[in-house]
Amino acid sequence: xxxxxxxxxxxxxxxxxxxxxxxxxxxxxxxxxxxxxxxxxxxxxxxxxxxxxxxxxxxxxxxxxxxxxxxxxxxxxxxxxxxxxxxxxxxxxxxxxxxxxxxxxxxxxxxxxxxxxxxxxxxxxxxxxxxxxxxxxxxxxxxxxxxxxxxxxxxxxxxxxxxxxxxxxxxxxxxxxxxxxxxxxxxxxxxxxxxxxxxxxxxxxxxxxxxxxxxxxxxxxxxxxxxxxxxxxxxxxxxxxxxxxxxxxxxxxxxxxxxxxxxxxxxxxxxxxxxxxxxxxxxxxxxxxxxxxxxxxxxxxxxxxxxxxxxxxxxxxxxxxxxxxxxxxxxxxxxxxxxxxxxxxxxxxxxx
Numbered sequence: 001x002x003x004x005x006x007x008x009x010x011x012x013x014x015x016x017x018x019x020x021x022x023x024x025x026x027x028x029x030x031x032x033x034x035x036x037x038x039x040x041x042x043x044x045x046x047x048x049x050x051x052x053x054x055x056x057x058x059x060x061x062x063x064x065x066x067x068x069x070x071x072x073x074x075x076x077x078x079x080x081x082x083x084x085x086x087x088x089x090x091x092x093x094x095x096x097x098x099x100x101x102x103x104x105x106x107x108x109x110x111x112x113x114x115x116x117x118x119x120x121x122x123x124x125x126x127x128x129x130x131x132x133x134x135x136x137x138x139x140x141x142x143x144x145x146x147x148x149x150x151x152x153x154x155x156x157x158x159x160x161x162x163x164x165x166x167x168x169x170x171x172x173x174x175x176x177x178x179x180x181x182x183x184x185x186x187x188x189x190x191x192x193x194x195x196x197x198x199x200x201x202x203x204x205x206x207x208x209x210x211x212x213x214x215x216x217x218x219x220x221x222x223x224x225x226x227x228x229x230x231x232x233x234x235x236x237x238x239x240x241x242x243x244x245x246x247x248x249x250x251x252x253x254x255x256x257x258x259x260x261x262x263x264x265x266x267x268x269x270x271x272x273x274x275x276x277x278x279x280x281x282x283x284x285x286x287x288x289x290x291x292x293x294x295x296x297x298x299x300x301x302x303x304x305x306x307x308x309x310x311x312x313x314x315x316x317x318x319x320x321x322x323x324x325x326x327x328x329x330x331x332x333x334x335x336x337x338x339x340x341x342x343x344x345x346x347x348x349x350x351x352x
Contacts, residue, residue: 001236002129002197003137008069009199012237012259014280014313020305020342021068022335023139025241026321028061028073032328035061044089048074049120055127062136064328066335069137069200070128072193074121076143076204077151079185082114085152100155102163104174112181115188122196129197137200140193144205144240145182145227146220152178161210168219179223187230194234201231202239203257209244216248221255228255239282243320249274264319269307280313285334287318290326294333301337310345 003009008021028035038047038057047053054073062070077087077095087097101107121140128138143151150164158164168175190201208220224240231238240252241261252260253275260279262271264286272281289300301316308314316338322331 001137001194001199002132003134003199006068006134006137006199008137008315009237011313011315012200012239012280016312018343019339020308020314020316020345022316022338023062023067023069023071024065024318024322024331024334025071027065027067027071027331028057029322030324031322031326031331032061032064034064044075048078051120051123051127054121054124055131058124058128058138059131062132065331069139070132071139071141071202072121072125072128072198074124074141076141076148076206078118078121079115079142079148079182079189080152082117083110083112083181083185085110087151090156094157095151097152097155100163101152101178102167104171104177107174107178107181110178110181112184115185115192118189119192121189122192125193125196125198138198139200139202139239140190140196140198141202141204142186142190142193144203144208144242145179145186145223146211147205147207148182148186149175149178150207150210158207161207165215168215175219179220183223183227183230186227190231191234194236198236200237200239200259201234202241202261203227203231205240205242205245208242208248211248213247213251216251221251224252225255228257232256232258237280241282246271246274253278259313259315261317262319267307268304268314269309272308272311277311280315281308282315282317284317284319287320287323287326290318290322290330290334292330294330297330297334298337298341301334302341305338305342305345308345310342316342 007017011021057073090096153164238257239259240257243263246266261282262284264284
């Protein structure tokens, strides 16, 4: 770890901090002029696979916003390539998997021994760590097994996840094998990021909110728990984040992740109660509120901080990533608001 005593890492471990740490999902993105300038020269995949550029993008965003952690610039779907499932980005549609995975034969053919080819992400982290040293922690990440499986099976975005659920229900052997292979690759890939100096790892389960509790427990929880346990062996805090997951929180807690990321659809205090206040919590401002005037933004920020009650273990974040066209001045104002307002609650939290 490069910054084990940082405000962010201390909060992940539910240790008292002076003010609530804040970082933001997709803090390097199209809303920022510096990133748009880079994108004019390089594709997303070219940025991801060129460590000096990925590091530059990561550092620029973290410094411009003055956040408490930098998250490495990468893409959730990078592991698909080394498993033998190519994808590309289509304008206006996002990632497209060229040959969606629909049969057990196709799952059989997936490779699990090429994760070292993703070493460019760890190298990007090394460069960011070298730049920041102990001043700022660096977050590595991966997609969760369910979310990556859904991309692989659906071939891209989906509204109802019909093909994914159909495999779960009608071809459980193929589903089991797919999840096991994903855990194998993701565990090695993420551990490599820690070797590169990452101070924490976030597992993005962006699509898991499409499941009911019983399906989550039967088809997803065992595999996600396996991944979390493997990653905990690296010694860094594990953050598990999903969207539209209010009904799944008690089950998600059983993964053992130290930090639970929640979106804006559930009040932060209610979410923490659902987790029995065990472990840390991350969230949860609606990203669209960054388009509001700063007076309203400040007010809504304080509501979330008040809900956290200064209890050790709160990391401020959005309930999802920063959206394109978001005013940069409002993002910077949010960081200032969190620092200013959370100081009112931190003393009471330290005493708890």
